[in-house]
Amino acid sequence: MCSRALPLVLVLTILALTTACLASDSFDLGIAAFNTGDFAGAIDHFSAAVKESPKDENAHAWLGSALLRAGRDEGAVASLSTALSIDPQMPEAENNLGSAYWGLRQSKEAIEHYKQAIFLQPHYAVPHYNLGTVYLALADFDHAVGEFSAAVELDPSNADALNNLGVASERKGQLGDAIAAYRKAVALKPDNTSFRLNLAIALRAAGKSDEALQHFSRLAGETKEPAAYLNLGLIRYERKEYSLARAAFRQAVALDKTNAIAHYDLGLCAKQLGSKAEAREAFAKAAELDPDAVDARINLGAMELDDGNAEAAVKEFAAALRVAPGSYPATFNLGLAYVKLGSEGDAIRVWTALAERSPEDVTVHEALAATFFRSHRYDEAKKEYAALLKLKPTDVVARNNLGIICESFGQLDQAVAEYQAALVIDADYAPAHNNLGVVYERQGKRDEAITEYRAALAADPDMKDAKRNLDRLAPE
Numbered sequence: 001m002c003s004r005a006l007p008l009v010l011v012l013t014i015l016a017l018t019t020a021c022l023a024s025d026s027f028d029l030g031i032a033a034f035n036t037g038d039f040a041g042a043i044d045h046f047s048a049a050v051k052e053s054p055k056d057e058n059a060h061a062w063l064g065s066a067l068l069r070a071g072r073d074e075g076a077v078a079s080l081s082t083a084l085s086i087d088p089q090m091p092e093a094e095n096n097l098g099s100a101y102w103g104l105r106q107s108k109e110a111i112e113h114y115k116q117a118i119f120l121q122p123h124y125a126v127p128h129y130n131l132g133t134v135y136l137a138l139a140d141f142d143h144a145v146g147e148f149s150a151a152v153e154l155d156p157s158n159a160d161a162l163n164n165l166g167v168a169s170e171r172k173g174q175l176g177d178a179i180a181a182y183r184k185a186v187a188l189k190p191d192n193t194s195f196r197l198n199l200a201i202a203l204r205a206a207g208k209s210d211e212a213l214q215h216f217s218r219l220a221g222e223t224k225e226p227a228a229y230l231n232l233g234l235i236r237y238e239r240k241e242y243s244l245a246r247a248a249f250r251q252a253v254a255l256d257k258t259n260a261i262a263h264y265d266l267g268l269c270a271k272q273l274g275s276k277a278e279a280r281e282a283f284a285k286a287a288e289l290d291p292d293a294v295d296a297r298i299n300l301g302a303m304e305l306d307d308g309n310a311e312a313a314v315k316e317f318a319a320a321l322r323v324a325p326g327s328y329p330a331t332f333n334l335g336l337a338y339v340k341l342g343s344e345g346d347a348i349r350v351w352t353a354l355a356e357r358s359p360e361d362v363t364v365h366e367a368l369a370a371t372f373f374r375s376h377r378y379d380e381a382k383k384e385y386a387a388l389l390k391l392k393p394t395d396v397v398a399r400n401n402l403g404i405i406c407e408s409f410g411q412l413d414q415a416v417a418e419y420q421a422a423l424v425i426d427a428d429y430a431p432a433h434n435n436l437g438v439v440y441e442r443q444g445k446r447d448e449a450i451t452e453y454r455a456a457l458a459a460d461p462d463m464k465d466a467k468r469n470l471d472r473l474a475p476e
Helices: 025-035 039-052 057-069 073-086 091-103 107-120 125-137 141-154 159-171 175-188 193-205 209-220 226-238 242-255 260-272 276-289 294-306 310-323 328-341 344-357 362-374 378-391 396-408 412-425 430-442 446-459 464-473
Strands: none
Touching: 025 039, 025 057, 039 057, 057 073, 057 091, 073 091, 091 107, 091 125, 107 125, 125 141, 125 159, 141 159, 159 175, 159 193, 175 193, 193 209, 193 226, 209 226, 226 242, 226 260, 242 260, 260 276, 260 294, 276 294, 294 310, 294 328, 310 328, 328 344, 328 362, 344 362, 362 378, 362 396, 378 396, 396 412, 396 430, 412 430, 430 446, 430 464, 446 464
16 A cells, blocks of 8 residues: 655765875875865865875875765766776775766766775775665665675674665565664664664564554654654554554655655545545545556545546546556446446446456456346346356346346246246345246246245335235235
């Protein structure tokens, strides 16, 4: 019901660089500015140092790192590339050059330089972590798991790497591994709500709803992350705790008014609680925010149909089908709306197409057969009832209605056989007893007819047709 995106830790770490062997005043001032977070000042000082010593690889490397921290990725690429042209054996510069390329979303170049950093310094955890973030963003989860695992092995205290290892493992469908990684990340940083949220979401996905509920309940008072309230609401909804679920979904909506999923889930809860106005408003908002929200349209249509607004229901189901032409519920309900409008021909057209796609669907055959029957299109109704009985041999209504069709064609013996077959399915089915009595009466079998009318009244003492028929043949 509800989908969500796991948060990724994609802020790339910039490795510290070694200082120059022959430091200048400009270089030293650049280091001091860099260490205090004054990256603009650091850029000015390192630029001066580069002018003073254009062959100093460290000055170029530090300038590139300052540019990278300042978000000037193109300049960082140029400076770091210059540093590596002077000295190719600088793992920190290779790592930072990878980060600069990733900032420019040039993943191929980023991967190349992170790998070179690892080659030059295999025991650095940070390039493994950074490489993992790129693979994770590229949905290459196998490689992401491998890089984050390497980062954790080299630095077991790296909670971010553990969290992202959990994300990559979860995306691979390895929930057990994901939960284990998230637990370790939370143990290292118990106050990190993102880590705890990821753990709770994974626990819920693994079916551990009791433990997940504990986490979500604690998070609810600590975070403004809508996903926490969405998942809390889903667990409450699954437990039929609709009032508590609605409160959680309302909070999710309050935190993110543009979240179509939150509005939709709120609509479901409100509908369960009988709050039609709130449900209608929530579904409409979900459909407004997400034009592809097929389920929201279907629910809106169903509510219109329940309220007798068949024309409005048709519009909603048609809107859903424009987005998802193959939607079964939208198609089936569109047929119901057409019936309510009195457009049984349109209903038959819609359901016939659905039956061709779903030939084994009992409900579609029932709807088609009933519509043909009400429209007195008995030849077509007979075919549908026959198809229905192959799928559902114990359908007593189908047998009874087949009897009525045979009777309308003057096929009295066949009608008798169908009514008797209905009574084999349900010996107390009053309509079949009454109808069988009518045929017996037409065949001149007065005693048999009386017996059937009495059986109909025994099964349903309020059946007026059977009472009239019995009073006519055997008045007291």
